[in-house]
Every structure is written in C-alpha cells, then in structure tokens.
Amino acid sequence: MSRDQAKPTLLTALTQFPGNVWKSIFRNPIPSNDLERSSTSFTNFFLHIHPVKVHKNSLRPAYTLGLGLVSFFLFVLLILTGILLMFYYVPSTSQAYDRMLDLRGSVAFGTILRNMHRWSAHAMVAVVIMHLCRVFFTGSYKKPREFNWVVGVALFGLTLLMSFTGYLLPWDQLAFWAITVGTAIAGYAPVIGKDIQFLLMGGSSVGQEALLRFYVLHVAVLPAVLILMIAIHFWRIRKDGGLSRPADADPTPTMDMMGTMTDPKPVLLSPRKTYGVQGLVRGPLTKVNNIPDNTVYSWPNLFIAELFVFVMTLAVILVLALLFNAPLEEPVNVMHPPNPAKAPWYFLGLQEMVSYSAFWGGIGVPGIFMALLLLTPYLDRSPKGVGKWFSKDRLLANTIFLTFLVANVIFVIIGTFFRGPNWAFVTPW
Amino acid sequence: MAVNLKRTSGGGTVEVSRRRMLGWITGAGLVGSGVLSAISNFVFIKPRATYGAPQRFSIGKPDGFPPGTRITLETRRICILREGNKLAAVSTTCTHLGCIVGLSDTGFACPCHGSRFDQDGNVIGGPAPRALPWFKTTLAPNGEIEVDKDIEVAPGSYLTL
Numbered sequence: 158m159s160r161d162q163a164k165p166t167l168l169t170a171l172t173q174f175p176g177n178v179w180k181s182i183f184r185n186p187i188p189s190n191d192l193e194r195s196s197t198s199f200t201n202f203f204l205h206i207h208p209v210k211v212h213k214n215s216l217r218p219a220y221t222l223g224l225g226l227v228s229f230f231l232f233v234l235l236i237l238t239g240i241l242l243m244f245y246y247v248p249s250t251s252q253a254y255d256r257m258l259d260l261r262g263s264v265a266f267g268t269i270l271r272n273m274h275r276w277s278a279h280a281m282v283a284v285v286i287m288h289l290c291r292v293f294f295t296g297s298y299k300k301p302r303e304f305n306w307v308v309g310v311a312l313f314g315l316t317l318l319m320s321f322t323g324y325l326l327p328w329d330q331l332a333f334w335a336i337t338v339g340t341a342i343a344g345y346a347p348v349i350g351k352d353i354q355f356l357l358m359g360g361s362s363v364g365q366e367a368l369l370r371f372y373v374l375h376v377a378v379l380p381a382v383l384i385l386m387i388a389i390h391f392w393r394i395r396k397d398g399g400l401s402r403p404a405d406a407d408p409t410p411t412m413d414m415m416g417t418m419t420d421p422k423p424v425l426l427s428p429r430k431t432y433g434v435q436g437l438v439r440g441p442l443t444k445v446n447n448i449p450d451n452t453v454y455s456w457p458n459l460f461i462a463e464l465f466v467f468v469m470t471l472a473v474i475l476v477l478a479l480l481f482n483a484p485l486e487e488p489v490n491v492m493h494p495p496n497p498a499k500a501p502w503y504f505l506g507l508q509e510m511v512s513y514s515a516f517w518g519g520i521g522v523p524g525i526f527m528a529l530l531l532l533t534p535y536l537d538r539s540p541k542g543v544g545k546w547f548s549k550d551r552l553l554a555n556t557i558f559l560t561f562l563v564a565n566v567i568f569v570i571i572g573t574f575f576r577g578p579n580w581a582f583v584t585p586w
Numbered sequence: 587m588a589v590n591l592k593r594t595s596g597g598g599t600v601e602v603s604r605r606r607m608l609g610w611i612t613g614a615g616l617v618g619s620g621v622l623s624a625i626s627n628f629v630f631i632k633p634r635a636t637y638g639a640p641q642r643f644s645i646g647k648p649d650g651f652p653p654g655t656r657i658t659l660e661t662r663r664i665c666i667l668r669e670g671n672k673l674a675a676v677s678t679t680c681t682h683l684g685c686i687v688g689l690s691d692t693g694f695a696c697p698c699h700g701s702r703f704d705q706d707g708n709v710i711g712g713p714a715p716r717a718l719p720w721f722k723t724t725l726a727p728n729g730e731i732e733v734d735k736d737i738e739v740a741p742g743s744y745l746t747l
Contacts, residue, residue: 360636511713
C-alpha cells in the first residue's frame, strides 16, 4: 500500500510499466476466490453476457450438445474468413470466376480460406437445424422462452438466406443455375412473387445486377441483421432465466456447518422475518438457506466448456478444409444448364418438392412449415415436459415435428442421390 | 400558461394540452418518416433501367432456317420452328423455374426438374405450369426476320413467308 501512495516519479512509473497497462485493461487478477470469479465475469466485456453463476444442469453436455455455441462459433469463423475473402473478391460477372481461380492458384492461403468458409457455411446450416431440433425435442421453446424460439426460427431463415446469397458469388455453373431456380421459386409467391424476383435479380434474368445485389446482401445486409438477431437471442437467454435445463433432483435434507439439519423445502414467507433478495425473487416462497445451491461459478466452469467447444469447432473445420477442397464448377454458361442442375443439399428437399409442384413445393409447403415453426410456442401451451429429451408429456408435438423432419430428410436424400439427368429417377448403385 | 386547443367531439369539448398535441405531431412525424423511407427505399432498389440483351432483335434471313427444322438460338433463348413456308419463335426458357430447355425427340425437355414439352411447346410431363410461350415474329423490309420477346402470340400463330 505504501508504495502505491509514494509520490509517483518517472522511475516508479517505469518499474510498474507493463503491469499497470495490463491492470488498466483487466481490472482483476486471474481469479483465485469467489469474489474475483464473479468480478471477472461482469467486468470483462466479452464475459459479462454470461451470468456470474450458472446452473449445473445447464452445463450437461448431453443435454444441450453445445449446438447453439457451435452455430455461433461457426458464424464467427464465417465472418473472419469472409472478411479475408472480400480482399480478393470482385462481384463482377467478368471477374468473379477468375478471382475464384486466383484464390486457388495465387493467393496465399486462398484455398484453405475458401474451404473454411464453404465448409463452415455448410456446417452452420446443419448445426442450426440440429440446434432447432434440440430445442424442440427438449421442449425448451415453452414459457417463458416463446419469443426466443421465434428469434431462433428467424435466425434459421437468415442462415439459409446467407447461404443462398453466398451461393451465387463464385459465378460458376452451379451458382448460376441454383440461383436461377431459387429466384424463380420466389416468383411463385402469391401477389408479390414476381416483384420479389425482380428486386432480387435487379432485372429479368440472373446477371451482373443480380450478382451485385446478392453480394451486398451477403456481405452487408444479412450479416448486420444476423448479428443483431444473435445479440437479441443471447440477451433473451439471460432474461428468460438461462437455458432450459433438466429438473433438479429432489432436494434432500442437508447438514449445515453448524451441524443442524435443514429442511430443503421452500418455506412460506413470514412477514416478521427479513430475507435476502435472492430468496424473494421467485414469489411467495423463500429459498434462503433452504434449497441446496446447484449453481457453479461461470469462471471457470462455463468458460472452459465454451472454450472447449470453440477449439473443437475450429479443429473440425480446419481438418475439413485441409482434407477437402470446396467445389468449383465450370464458369457460367447461360445457355447450358448442367444436367441435372442441383441446388445445395439443404435446398434439395425443396427442389425435389418443387419438381412435383412449383407453388406447393416451393412456397406452399415451406410456408406452412415456417408458419407452424413460428407458432409452435403459442399453439403448444402446456408447461409440461421442459428440460427433458423426448419427454412422454410431449409425445404428440415431438411426433408431428419428427414427421416433418423425416419427410424433409427423405426428400433431401431423394434429391441428392436418386435424381439423375432431366431430374429422372435413378438408382445410385 | 399552456395553450389549450379545443376539440369538439359529439357535442362535448375535449381539451388537448400542448404536450399531448406535440406528442401527436411527433408520433405522426415518426410514423410518416418510417412509411416514406420504406417506400423510397423500395423505389430505390427497384431498378428503372435494366441492362441486358435487347428483347427485340433480328435473326437473319429465312434461308438460315430450312423447312422442317427446329433450330435453337441459344444466346436469345428461343427456338425457331420452320414448317414449309411458315416460321415461328418459341421460348426455350422453362416456364417452371427458368432453366433452359433442350431439344428432345418428342419436343423439349428441361434438365432441372424434368418438365417435358411437345414440338409446339405444350406441357406433356413434369411440373411446368404452362406451355412455352410463342413470340411475335415479323418480316422486316430488308428481308430479315425480327423477333420481339416482349410480345407473346397464341401458340400455332406462324409467320407466313
């Protein structure tokens, strides 16, 4: 203490030098006690979105599977690799494809960056879908998390749009025809379909204007909306009381430090007694000293888990990017669609349905599906079955969802493996 | 003192305080600006001029299309049908989702979703909702054939040479 209060001289300033900069940034030392653990959680900008303490059951890997985190980390990877790719990409029909070849041929780390971006994008679509399934099958959309489910469904739609707009940018055959088909599907929407199609393409066919529009949507508009929605999604997790979680085991009587048995059941508030705020927040029962504390400090329990998920995500994407090259087809030939012309895998179910009826396959059924998804928490009002995978209380809801899911997967599989030239049915063996 | 506007409604008078009045004006201004900016953004992103190949063009003299042939002009996305001294231009853009149909034995076939059309462009299979449109063809004074893709004609309306 006395040294701190000594008259500051240049010499003392120098002797404290790197340390005082560090202290000015991170106000806390590496935590060694509970006070510092809480302090670190809420004084660090990047950590303060987390609660200081987190329920043990929220941390069970088998319950959440870490899918939301993986989606977010993939999005971070996509932003980082995407910004780097922007340094070498030109959204012009005459240059875009050549720039793809440059990335592969002459740009340092160009191939691996493009591979990482492509595989992260595919992975993000897949993981976001799995996250949606996890939240549904554990009933986590129920009160009070209804609105966060709606935000999540919007994020799912935005993820697909990001992927769809990014698909055109390499300006190869696959890109051109997938987008020709995709925008034509939008054209089947009632009343405003043709206008949407025209606005998306900036003209009557996919060309320079469409490429520029998709580029702006892909690198500016959609990421901005997505980041905002992710922020709301995360904020709502806190405001809705943390993640849904498996119920606590029945509280058992515990012996406190004084050696007296305490009744673990909450007791009714007595007007003559004073209580701590923590005991009062949940209604007319007090939990002060009565309920076993099932929370642990976020530092290090939550943060180490998040770091682990991030490292695993990065490792998987890196391995994929090193092993497999992102496909690049022939340059665009506006006169010859490849035969068969296939959309990316997650749209192949849509394409398969579209091959039966453009309106019902492309707009009707997906529209109904999205509407059902959005309305799910408002239609299913029963509070039962939250925090448990495939709860028996939710048999009906889970069965309906599973039916839609399996139908979609079947359509994707048919579209991927069983459709050949002229979209005729073929067997892959 | 606050200036009070007096508003009559249904016989009685209702006093509107300055604060409430300002509130209404501000609210109307905000909503108005929102609506106006939405409309102007919409107008902005809807291109007034589009760039691309002209919709009306010459395809050369009739000699280039011998009787009894179907010749596709890939860059124009049309197919020229010639039967005897009659000639017509049929679109090769699939009416389903905009792929380019190719010539097949029975007419046209689309590689994207399997739509099939007969020689005149009528749907004979697949998801296409309507027949391939026919475009207006005229004989220009210099003896060349002009196609106008902005004007559709009824299927079967040939240009007699």
